[in-house]
Amino acid sequence: MHHPEDGHHALAVVPELDRIARQAKTKPKAALDACLELAGRLAASVPHFLPLFHEQAARLFLAVENTTYAAQLFGRARTAEAQHGLAIDEDRLDSVFLEFALAGALPVKVLTGYGKALAGRVSPAEAHERFRRLCVRRTAGGLPPSAQAAVELRRLARAAGLTGTEAEQDYLAELLPLPATLRAAFGWWKAHRSALVALARRVPAVRGTLLGLTPPRGEGGQLTDLWLDILDESGATAGLVREDLPAEERCADGAAGWLERFHGARHAGWGQRHSVPVLLDVVERCAEQLRTELARPGREAGLRIGVEDADLLDLLLALEIPVADPAPQDRNSRHDALNLSGWAQADQRRDLRALAADERFHPAFRRALNALGSGGADIVRTVAASAGGRPLLTEWVRGVARDSIAAGLPGVPDAIARLTWLPAEALELAPEEVAAAAAADLAETLARTLRGGLFEELAWPSWESAVADLTPGQNRQGLTVVEAWPYLIVANQSEVRVIDADSTVLTHDLRVPARSNHRHGFHYVDGELLVFWSAWSANRTEGYWHSSPDTVFTLDADRTYWSLRSDHISLPLPGGGRTTGGGVLHRGDTKLPDERPLGVRRDVVLGVAAP
Numbered sequence: 001m002h003h004p005e006d007g008h009h010a011l012a013v014v015p016e017l018d019r020i021a022r023q024a025k026t027k028p029k030a031a032l033d034a035c036l037e038l039a040g041r042l043a044a045s046v047p048h049f050l051p052l053f054h055e056q057a058a059r060l061f062l063a064v065e066n067t068t069y070a071a072q073l074f075g076r077a078r079t080a081e082a083q084h085g086l087a088i089d090e091d092r093l094d095s096v097f098l099e100f101a102l103a104g105a106l107p108v109k110v111l112t113g114y115g116k117a118l119a120g121r122v123s124p125a126e127a128h129e130r131f132r133r134l135c136v137r138r139t140a141g142g143l144p145p146s147a148q149a150a151v152e153l154r155r156l157a158r159a160a161g162l163t164g165t166e167a168e169q170d171y172l173a174e175l176l177p178l179p180a181t182l183r184a185a186f187g188w189w190k191a192h193r194s195a196l197v198a199l200a201r202r203v204p205a206v207r208g209t210l211l212g213l214t215p216p217r218g219e220g221g222q223l224t225d226l227w228l229d230i231l232d233e234s235g236a237t238a239g240l241v242r243e244d245l246p247a248e249e250r251c252a253d254g255a256a257g258w259l260e261r262f263h264g265a266r267h268a269g270w271g272q273r274h275s276v277p278v279l280l281d282v283v284e285r286c287a288e289q290l291r292t293e294l295a296r297p298g299r300e301a302g303l304r305i306g307v308e309d310a311d312l313l314d315l316l317l318a319l320e321i322p323v324a325d326p327a328p329q330d331r332n333s334r335h336d337a338l339n340l341s342g343w344a345q346a347d348q349r350r351d352l353r354a355l356a357a358d359e360r361f362h363p364a365f366r367r368a369l370n371a372l373g374s375g376g377a378d379i380v381r382t383v384a385a386s387a388g389g390r391p392l393l394t395e396w397v398r399g400v401a402r403d404s405i406a407a408g409l410p411g412v413p414d415a416i417a418r419l420t421w422l423p424a425e426a427l428e429l430a431p432e433e434v435a436a437a438a439a440a441d442l443a444e445t446l447a448r449t450l451r452g453g454l455f456e457e458l459a460w461p462s463w464e465s466a467v468a469d470l471t472p473g474q475n476r477q478g479l480t481v482v483e484a485w486p487y488l489i490v491a492n493q494s495e496v497r498v499i500d501a502d503s504t505v506l507t508h509d510l511r512v513p514a515r516s517n518h519r520h521g522f523h524y525v526d527g528e529l530l531v532f533w534s535a536w537s538a539n540r541t542e543g544y545w546h547s548s549p550d551t552v553f554t555l556d557a558d559r560t561y562w563s564l565r566s567d568h569i570s571l572p573l574p575g576g577g578r579t580t581g582g583g584v585l586h587r588g589d590t591k592l593p594d595e596r597p598l599g600v601r602r603d604v605v606l607g608v609a610a611p
Contacts, residue, residue, distance in 0.1 A: 006046045013038065013053065020057065032069050034062075050080035055096060062103050066511075070105040082180070090122065094130055095502035102135075102141040108148045110136075115152040119159060128156040132171055139180045147187035168192065169199040176209055183216060186223045193230060201232030204249045211251035214261045224266040228278050240286040255286045256293045260304055267308040267487040274342040275311035275349070283312065287319045294322045301325075307336070307364040310343035310352065314388070317354035325360055337367035344382040352388030364390060369396050374421040384425040396427040397422065401433035405440050411417075412445060462499040466490040470497070482565045484524035485572070491520055494532065498524050511549040521564030525578045528587040534561045545588060557592035566595040 005011075016038050023031035035057040042049050054077035063068040074096075081088055098113055100106045100445060117125040132153060139145050157167045163385050172195055175181045189196070202204045216226040231237050239245055240255040251258045255304065267273055283290070294302060302322030316323050320421070326336075338361065341348050355361055372379060383389035407415035419427070419437060427434050470492040471479055480491045490497050498506040508529055512520065518535040521543075532543025532555055541555045541564070570580045577586040583593025 003046075003048070006049070010049065013042070013049075017056065017060065021060045021063070024066065026062045028061070028064075028066055028069060032072070035073060035175055039080075045078075045215070047080065047084040048086055048104070050084070051077040051086065053077075054080065058100070058105070062100075064104060067103065067105040070100070070103070071107070071110070074100050074105060075110070087164070088121065088532055090130065094134060097134060098137050098141070101138050102143065108146045111135075111146070112148050112152040115149075115156055119156060123404060124156065124160040128153070128160040128162070128167070128222050132155055132167075136171070136178075137175050139175055140324055142180050144180050144183040144185070145188055146173055147185065150188060150191050156441065159387070165195040165198055166533050167272040168195040169202070172199055173203065173206065176206065176213075182213055186226065188222060189226055189230075196230055197234045200230070204246065207234060207239055208248045208250060208252075210234070210236050211239050211258055212253075217263050224262065228276065228282070232278055237282050237285070239287055240282065241461065243289065254293045255289045256299065256303060259283065259290070263305045263309065263312070271366055273308070273339070274346040275309055277348055280311060280315055283315055283321075284319070287321060290321050307361060308340045310338050310355065311346060311350045313338075313361065314350045314352050317358055318350075326364055335372055337363065338364040339366045340365075340372075340379055340383060341376075344379045349382075349386075350388075351386045352392075353387070356388035356392055365389075365392050366396055366399075369393070377421055377423045380426045381423050384423075384429065390429070393426060397426050397431040398433045401437040404437045407445075412442070428566070441512070460501070462502065462504050463488065463490070464498045466499055466504065470495060478521050482521070483521050483569055484578075485569055487524055489522045489524060489529075491522065496520075496522060496529065496537075497530060506597075507547075508546045511544065518566055519561055523585055524577060525585055525594075526576055526587045530585070531588075532557075532559075532564065532592070534564055536557060536561050541592070555591050555592045556590060558594070559592065568595045568597055570595070571598060 016034070020031045020038075023034070036056075039050060039057075042053055054073045058070040058073035058077070061067075061073065080086070088147060097106070097111070101111060115127070115131040118130055121127075122130070131149075135145060135149050135153060153171065154168065172192060196210075196517070200210060205491050210231055215223050235489045236249075239250040240258055243250070253261075262279075290303070293299060300322070301318060302324040304324045304327075305312065305316070307326055313323065338355075343352075355365070368381075369380070380393065383393045400422070404412070404416040404419060416437065419434065467479070467490070470490060471477070478492060480489075480496075482489045484498065487498050487500050490499065491510070494510055496508050496510055497504050506524075506527075506529060508531070508533060510520070512518070512531065512533050513535075518533045518538075521532045521534075521541075522529040529546040530543060531546060531549075532541055534541045538561070539559050542552055543555050544550075544552045568581055570578050570585075572578050573584065577584040579585075579598070580593045581596030581598045586591055
């Protein structure tokens with residue numbers, strides 16, 4: 001249409017491109033070579049066709065999700081424009097850059113290169129406007145903004161004579177409402193910190209917008225700390241304290257909702273987080289507002305913040321702000337123990353008096369101490385020096401010393417291991433118990449152990465047979481072993497067995513997806529085996545009952561690859577079904593109840609009469 005005199009060249013390319021499209025998925029290298037050979041022929045006769053040809057060829061590779069080759073051809077299109085001095089339609093080029101950026105075919109380096117190229121072709125003001133519009137449209141399309149692009153945008157703004165941060169603030173005002181902006185990396189937020197604070201101070205509605213956003217999880221806590229500083233410096237935290245502010249400046253879910261969201265984001269992912277004074281200061285300022293909100297219907301249970309932040313928890317309790325009971329969780333979860341490590345590392349830490357006065361959180365305190373190893377001596381010293389931690393530590397040390405005496409001979413080394421590394425500041429809290437442990441009569445322990453029988457004297461034929469058959473010539477590595485009292489479930493990647501004290505009661509060949517990145521879980525209910533699994537990256541758990549292996553369903557369960565089964569015991573019920581502590585699982589169910597500790601008398605579990 002635009003070059004009718006060269007139309008026959010364009011028409012001749014069409015069948016060639018059709019052939020390349022058929023090759024792109026199965027023979028991508030051959031298809032790319034054909035593109036380059038065809039481009040060489042076009043360059044000799046109609047070089048002005050080259051940019052459009054390369055872009056169209058790149059789309060063929062985008063259609064088969066080969067972004068690497070698509071990016072190479074897109075780069076060749078830009079090279080052809082420069083090499084042959086071709087006239088450029090800036091509006092068309094803007095659209096093409098956006099198209100390929102949204103397809104994931106353009107790295108950020110290419111985008112910043114586009115900004116530099118713009119500066120050489122158009123006026124500084126136009127270059128800045130076009131590049132800013134591309135960055136906004138790219139984020140509107142679902143891609144998080146880039147810190148590198150932000151640097152280029154600042155350079156173009158300076159070249160256009162835009163001083164101060166007003167231009168940057170206008171750019172941020174466009175990005176903040178876009179969902180993809182919240183996925184920006186820490187470096188992007190850090191680069192725009194000053195401008196973001198200035199924008200929030202200038203535009204009241206932005207303060208409310210910032211309060212309504214939840215920073216991304218992870219980043220080692222850096223982003224949430226930066227986020228909190230931005231909220232405080234800009235005055236946005238006033239929206240958590242004052243109800244007399246306009247609605248646009250306040251948080252839609254109130255101070256309580258904001259604190260729960262922020263706390264959840266800050267403690268997500270791996271690693272410990274120590275408390276930050278700014279957060280404690282904000283909580284003190286909005287204490288009255290928190291109490292008011294938590295007195296409303298539906299919020300009587302209190303703040304749901306867990307036990308990850310000892311300082312925050314202690315402050316809330318001291319301020320008499322209702323805090324929800326700690327939720328029962330997997331005892332192997334780090335979210336189930338008080339974060340004493342982060343508390344001890346903080347420059348300013350609370351004395352934990354309020355926490356010590358609330359018995360609901362004593363188990364989390366003990367679990368935190370139990371999780372410490374020989375490297376935790378400094379943490380224990382810090383706990384011993386705190387007014388609230390010292391009495392709780394005293395009770396724990398007494399228990400450790402008593403356990404070392406009660407253990408049988410095989411368990412003595414492990415039982416007394418803690419006493420070997422605990423510092424003097426802890427041992428002196430329970431002098432009588434520690435002295436008794438040190439004076440324990442190992443001869444009596446040996447006699448008691450021999451009377452009870454050695455482990456090596458015991459045999460379990462069905463267990464030994466299962467281990468030998470499921471891991472031939474290997475150790476137990478790779479076996480999945482879960483309880484199903486009074487049975488035990490043992491499985492490898494292809495077979496599962498249910499055994500009891502005397503025999504194997506069920507053998508089943510697994511019918512699970514043939515991949516190596518998933519884990520198995522099992523429950524045995526009234527003679528029926530529930531098989532379920534989850535992949536490393538999956539957000540769902542699938543399973544089937546062994547009598548109907550072709551009926552695979554998605555389980556209604558809050559389980560992940562790491563938490564398919566806990567170490568908690570489940571028990572069969574007289575009327576049928578199996579209780580897991582969080583509910584009852586019946587044969588044929590597709591809903592998996594939570595697993596929680598069961599409060600059961602030991603003599604009942606063992607099936608013996610009470611003494």
